[in-house]
Amino acid sequence: MNIKNKKKLAKNWFSELQKIICKEIEKIEKVYGSNKKFKINKWKHGEFRTIKGGVIEKGGVAFSNVIGKFPQEFAKKIPGTKNNNKFWSSGVSVVLHPKNPKVPALHFNTRFICTKKAWFGGGIDVTPCIIDNIQKKYVHKELKKMCDLHNKKYYPKYKKWCDKYFYLPHRKETRGIGGIFFDYKMDNWEKDFLFVKDVGKKFVYLIDQIIKKKMYLKWKKKDKEIQLLKRGRYVEFNLLYDRGTIFGLNSGGNTKAILMSMPPNAKWK
Amino acid sequence: MNIKNKKKLAKNWFSELQKIICKEIEKIEKVYGSNKKFKINKWKHGEFRTIKGGVIEKGGVAFSNVIGKFPQEFAKKIPGTKNNNKFWSSGVSVVLHPKNPKVPALHFNTRFICTKKAWFGGGIDVTPCIIDNIQKKYVHKELKKMCDLHNKKYYPKYKKWCDKYFYLPHRKETRGIGGIFFDYKMDNWEKDFLFVKDVGKKFVYLIDQIIKKKMYLKWKKKDKEIQLLKRGRYVEFNLLYDRGTIFGLNSGGNTKAILMSMPPNAKWK
Numbered sequence: 001m002n003i004k005n006k007k008k009l010a011k012n013w014f015s016e017l018q019k020i021i022c023k024e025i026e027k028i029e030k031v032y033g034s035n036k037k038f039k040i041n042k043w044k045h046g047e048f049r050t051i052k053g054g055v056i057e058k059g060g061v062a063f064s065n066v067i068g069k070f071p072q073e074f075a076k077k078i079p080g081t082k083n084n085n086k087f088w089s090s091g092v093s094v095v096l097h098p099k100n101p102k103v104p105a106l107h108f109n110t111r112f113i114c115t116k117k118a119w120f121g122g123g124i125d126v127t128p129c130i131i132d133n134i135q136k137k138y139v140h141k142e143l144k145k146m147c148d149l150h151n152k153k154y155y156p157k158y159k160k161w162c163d164k165y166f167y168l169p170h171r172k173e174t175r176g177i178g179g180i181f182f183d184y185k186m187d188n189w190e191k192d193f194l195f196v197k198d199v200g201k202k203f204v205y206l207i208d209q210i211i212k213k214k215m216y217l218k219w220k221k222k223d224k225e226i227q228l229l230k231r232g233r234y235v236e237f238n239l240l241y242d243r244g245t246i247f248g249l250n251s252g253g254n255t256k257a258i259l260m261s262m263p264p265n266a267k268w269k
Numbered sequence: 270m271n272i273k274n275k276k277k278l279a280k281n282w283f284s285e286l287q288k289i290i291c292k293e294i295e296k297i298e299k300v301y302g303s304n305k306k307f308k309i310n311k312w313k314h315g316e317f318r319t320i321k322g323g324v325i326e327k328g329g330v331a332f333s334n335v336i337g338k339f340p341q342e343f344a345k346k347i348p349g350t351k352n353n354n355k356f357w358s359s360g361v362s363v364v365l366h367p368k369n370p371k372v373p374a375l376h377f378n379t380r381f382i383c384t385k386k387a388w389f390g391g392g393i394d395v396t397p398c399i400i401d402n403i404q405k406k407y408v409h410k411e412l413k414k415m416c417d418l419h420n421k422k423y424y425p426k427y428k429k430w431c432d433k434y435f436y437l438p439h440r441k442e443t444r445g446i447g448g449i450f451f452d453y454k455m456d457n458w459e460k461d462f463l464f465v466k467d468v469g470k471k472f473v474y475l476i477d478q479i480i481k482k483k484m485y486l487k488w489k490k491k492d493k494e495i496q497l498l499k500r501g502r503y504v505e506f507n508l509l510y511d512r513g514t515i516f517g518l519n520s521g522g523n524t525k526a527i528l529m530s531m532p533p534n535a536k537w538k
Contacts, residue, residue, distance in 0.1 A: 170524045171524060228534070235508070235535075236528075239504070239508035239509050240515070249438075249439040255439045255440060258439075259537065262537035265534060265535065266534065266535055267533060268327070268531035268533060268534070
C-alpha cells in the first residue's frame with residue numbers, strides 16, 4: 001500500500017475512534033443519570049471534545065491531523081528527519097478524570113507519524129488514587145490478552161516501556177499502575193495497524209468495564225483528598241515529562257487541546 | 270576581597286534574610302489572629318521553612334547552600350563552566366500563596382553563584398489574580414525607588430527582564446504584574462552585594478505593605494474561582510518554564526524544597 005493510502009486509513013480510523021469513545025462515555029453518563037454530552041471544539045488541525053459530566057468530572061477526547069516541521073533540537077531524536085524536519089501526524093488521545101476517587105483516571109493515545117519513515121505509537125494506562133490490586137490484575141490481564149493475539153512479545157515489552165515512561169523521578173513514584181506504551185512501531189504496516197485498532201477497541205471496552213464497576217461506590221472526604229494530591233502528581237508528570245505536552249506547547253500546538261489533559265483541580269501539601 | 274570571604278558573606282546574609290522573612294510573616298499571622306508558625310525542614314544543603322497560615326494559605330522560605338556539578342547540557346548556558354562544571358551556590362527563595370484572593374501571590378529570590386566566575390541573581394515579582402492598577406503602580410514605584418538608589422539603569426532593565434521571564438507563551442499571558450528580575454550580575458562585588466541586600470530588604474517591606482493592606486478584605490466564591498484558575502497558570506509556569514525548578518528537579522535537588530512553590534490547590538477549566 002502506498003503511504004498516501006496508509007495516512008488516509010489511519011486518519012479515518014482515529015477520527016472514527018474519537019466518535020466511538022465519546023459515545024461510550026455519553027452512554028455511561030446516561031446510565032448514571034447525568035446525561036451530560038461532549039462539547040465539540042474544532043480547530044484547523046483537528047477537533048477536541050470535552051465533557052464535564054456526573055461520572056467524568058473532566059474529560060477530553062482529541063483527534064488531530066497535523067502537517068508541520070519538527071524544531072531542530074527535537075528532530076534529532078526523531079527517526080527519518082536527517083535531511084528534512086517535515087512531518088505528517090494523526091492521532092487520537094484521551095484523558096478521563098472521574099469525579100469519584102474510587103474510579104481511576106484513564107489515559108489512551110494512538111498515533112501515526114510520518115517523516116521519511118512512518119510509524120505507530122500509543123498506549124493505555126490507568127491511574128488510580130486508591131490502590132486496588134484486583135483491578136490492577138484485571139487491567140493487565142485484559143491488555144495481555146489483547147496483545148497476545150498479535151504477538152506474545154508485545155505485552156511484556158510494552159508493559160515495561162509503560163512503567164518506564166510514566167515515572168516521576170523527582171518523586172520516585174510511578175504515575176499509576178501502568179498499562180502498555182509503544183512507539184516507533186514500523187514492523188509491518190498492515191499488522192501494526194490491526195494492532196493499533198485493537199488497542200483502541202480494548203480501550204473502549206476498558207472504559208466501560210472499569211468505570212461502570214466503581215462509579216456508584218460511596219467515597220469519603222479523605223478519599224477526595226487523596227485524589228486531589230494524586231492529581232497534583234498527574235499535573236507534575238504532564239508538564240515536566242510528557243513528550244507530547246512539551247513538544248505540543250513548544251511547537252505552537254493548540255494549547256487548549258494539549259492541556260485538555262489537566263485535571264479539573266489538584267492539591268499540593 | 271577573596272572569593273572565600275564573598276561566599277561567606279553572601280551565605281550568611283541569605284541565611285539571616287530567611288529568618289527575617291519568616292519573622293515578618295509570623296508577625297502578620299499574629300496580627301491577623303491565626304498565630305501560625307513556620308515549620309523548619311532541614312536537609313543536607315540547607316533548610317526550607319513552610320507555613321500553612323490564616324493569611325498565607327501556603328508559603329515557603331528556603332535557604333540553600335549547594336556545592337555540585339552542572340549537567341553537561343545545562344552547563345553550556347552557564348558562564349565560567351568552559352573547563353569545569355563545578356559550582357557553588359547559595360540563595361534564599363520565597364513563594365507566598367495567600368488565602369484571600371484579593372491578596373496577590375508573592376515571589377522573591379536572591380542567589381550568589383560561583384563557577385570560574387561569580388555572580389548574583391534574583392528578583393521580586395507579584396502575581397495578583399484580581400487586577401488592581403493602584404497596587405501595581407505602587408509595587409513598581411517602590412521597586413524603582415530602591416533600584417534608583419543604586420543605579421538609574423537598573424529598574425528599566427530589570428523590569429523588562431522580569432516581564433520577559435515570567436511569561437507563558439502557550440497562554441500568551443504574563444504570570445503576574447511583573448517586578449524586577451536580574452541574573453549574571455558581576456559588575457562590582459561590593460556594590461552588587463549591597464544591591465542584593467536591598468532587594469531582600471525591599472521584599473520584607475513589601476510583604477508587610479501588600480499583605481496587610483488587603484488581608485481583611487471580604488471575597489466572594491467567584492473571586493476564589495479566579496484565584497484557583499490563576500494558580501493553575503502558576504503551576505504551568507513553574508513546571509514548564511522556571512529554570513530553577515527544572516534544573517533543580519533534573520539535578521537531584523530536594524523535591525520538597527523545590528516544589529514548595531506549588532500552590533495549595535489549583536483548577537483547570
